[in-house]
Amino acid sequence: MVLPVFNLWGPAAGVVVTCSFYVLVSYLYDPYGIRKYPGPFSAKFSYAWILWVGITGRRSQRIHDAHNKYGPIIRISPCELSFSDPAVYPVIHSNLFTTLSKTDHGQKRRLLHPLFTAQVAREFTPRTSSLMAQLIDKWESHYISSEAGFIWFDCVPWITLLAFDSIGEFIFGEPFGMIESGSDSVTVPTDLQLPFVMDKATDVEHYPISLAHIVSMRERYNYPLGLLPKWWRPIGLRVLRKEAQAAEIFSAFVAHRLAERLSTTVPQLENAHDLVGRFLHKSQAQSEEFRPESLVAELITILVAGSDTTRNALIAALYYLAQSQNAQRNLQAELDSHMTSCTISYTDIEVLPCLNACLNETLRLYSPVGIGLPRTVPHPGMSISGAWLAGGTTVGVPIYTVHRSAALWGGHPEEFRPERWLQGDGAQAGLDADALKAFSDGPMRCIGKHLALAQLRVMIAAIFKRFDVVLEVPESPLHIEEWFVRKATECRIGLRRR
Numbered sequence: 001m002v003l004p005v006f007n008l009w010g011p012a013a014g015v016v017v018t019c020s021f022y023v024l025v026s027y028l029y030d031p032y033g034i035r036k037y038p039g040p041f042s043a044k045f046s047y048a049w050i051l052w053v054g055i056t057g058r059r060s061q062r063i064h065d066a067h068n069k070y071g072p073i074i075r076i077s078p079c080e081l082s083f084s085d086p087a088v089y090p091v092i093h094s095n096l097f098t099t100l101s102k103t104d105h106g107q108k109r110r111l112l113h114p115l116f117t118a119q120v121a122r123e124f125t126p127r128t129s130s131l132m133a134q135l136i137d138k139w140e141s142h143y144i145s146s147e148a149g150f151i152w153f154d155c156v157p158w159i160t161l162l163a164f165d166s167i168g169e170f171i172f173g174e175p176f177g178m179i180e181s182g183s184d185s186v187t188v189p190t191d192l193q194l195p196f197v198m199d200k201a202t203d204v205e206h207y208p209i210s211l212a213h214i215v216s217m218r219e220r221y222n223y224p225l226g227l228l229p230k231w232w233r234p235i236g237l238r239v240l241r242k243e244a245q246a247a248e249i250f251s252a253f254v255a256h257r258l259a260e261r262l263s264t265t266v267p268q269l270e271n272a273h274d275l276v277g278r279f280l281h282k283s284q285a286q287s288e289e290f291r292p293e294s295l296v297a298e299l300i301t302i303l304v305a306g307s308d309t310t311r312n313a314l315i316a317a318l319y320y321l322a323q324s325q326n327a328q329r330n331l332q333a334e335l336d337s338h339m340t341s342c343t344i345s346y347t348d349i350e351v352l353p354c355l356n357a358c359l360n361e362t363l364r365l366y367s368p369v370g371i372g373l374p375r376t377v378p379h380p381g382m383s384i385s386g387a388w389l390a391g392g393t394t395v396g397v398p399i400y401t402v403h404r405s406a407a408l409w410g411g412h413p414e415e416f417r418p419e420r421w422l423q424g425d426g427a428q429a430g431l432d433a434d435a436l437k438a439f440s441d442g443p444m445r446c447i448g449k450h451l452a453l454a455q456l457r458v459m460i461a462a463i464f465k466r467f468d469v470v471l472e473v474p475e476s477p478l479h480i481e482e483w484f485v486r487k488a489t490e491c492r493i494g495l496r497r498r
């Protein structure tokens with residue numbers, strides 16, 4: 001039998017010619033006029049590079065490396081430039097927005113801003129203290145034996161429970177009960193239709209899920225889609241079906257929690273200490289119509305933004321202070337002289353220099369959000385750092401890179417040195433806390449900054465007042481996987497009661 005012989009050269013040549021044509025056209029079609037900027041080769045004609053650095057889980061580090069290789073202004077996708085000069089940060093963040101219109105964003109901000117003031121954050125600290133007391137009791141009963149010596153465990157799962165309970169308490173007025181149960185399991189209604197869930201808070205069927213799992217699946221859906229242009233999204237939706245379902249489940253979870261909260265009697269809204277209660281009180285006081293559906297979207301953002309970031313900042317603080325025993329001893333000496341017992345009075349610790357130096361240094365070196373938050377140049381265009389950019393160009397300044405500028409932070413920016421924030425003793429005089437961009441800047445900066453700082457002060461003080469902390473493997477790096485937030489995946493520590 002004679003087999004037919006196919007000539008594959010023709011189709012192969014066709015593929016090569018089509019690809020070359022696509023690359024050439026994409027490269028030459030340069031609507032924003034940014035072809036002249038250097039950067040990784042594939043970023044000149046496709047989204048492949050930015051997608052690749054995104055899914056490797058090391059986006060901030062790789063963009064930082066690309067700046068070291070190519071210079072201060074680099075092209076990281078066909079429509080996006082990244083700037084490494086810290087001086088560009090305020091220019092971009094005080095004037096530019098995302099594609100969300102300035103008016104929409106401003107309205108949303110005005111609505112939420114009064115619920116996130118420094119006073120609200122301060123009033124919340126006794127609740128953080130009581131969650132910390134609960135966590136410390138758990139650690140003591142699980143891990144601390146009568147023997148002197150360190151007990152070893154991975155602190156990431158526990159800090160995750162703490163962060164969820166804390167945001168649950170802040171939003172709905174009660175924790176999810178995770179520290180108590182030692183598990184992140186929550187129940188979700190089997191019917192995911194929002195109106196149904198909103199109507200019947202109590203008698204719907206439920207099933208259990210891991211909240212940490214569902215939140216991270218949701219991020220695996222939102223994050224890559226956010227990196228791609230709109231016309232790629234239908235493909236993303238097909239590929240990431242499971243992740244898209246996680247996003248739906250999470251929305252139903254939040255909607256149902258809100259419905260439950262609204263079904264409880266709130267006798268005096270003016271005394272409500274949770275975000276939902278204060279929001280309702282504000283709506284009533286201003287005779288505004290309250291639509292629960294519109295609050296759900298805000299609560300989804302706040303629940304994720306307010307738990308993942310704080311959780312990772314606290315893990316990083318534990319890691320750095322466990323690694324730097326000198327810094328830990330200085331912090332403990334300060335806590336011992338200002339805290340008479342393990343019960344925390346926030347006014348006693350709010351302004352402690354060493355505690356704040358350790359916190360600032362953690363937020364500088366770790367920075368839970370490390371990327372350049374993308375902003376869009378308004379039409380017809382504007383000049384940034386001497387470069388004229390057309391309207392519609394996306395621009396960003398990576399926080400990770402700004403936080404490693406030797407010009408801003410002095411020597412050894414890669415090292416954890418809280419003393420750089422303190423005056424005297426070889427510290428760099430005049431270090432400016434405004435140069436810290438962990439919470440970003442301008443009209444879109446983090447709304448939860450006061451709350452996060454207050455919570456972190458209380459959490460760090462509670463742990464180091466009670467325990468000596470060391471790393472199981474002192475030289476091991478902190479393992480991080482980056483999506484939108486840089487997440488610590490494991491941090492094995494040893495605890496010993498002081």
Ligand code: HEM
Nearest residue numbers: 305306309310313369373438439440444445446447448452
């Ligand atoms: C260490 C903790 C935290 C860090 C490092 C952090 C960082 C950030 C950053 C960098 C942004 C983006 C700002 C921008 O686009 O310019 C942001 C936005 C936001 N954060 Fe935080 N955050 C933290 C804690 C919190 C907490 C505790 C909450 C609330 C409970 C919160 C709620 C939000 C919200 C709602 C936004 C969106 C703001 C807007 O679009 O106007 N964050 N955060």
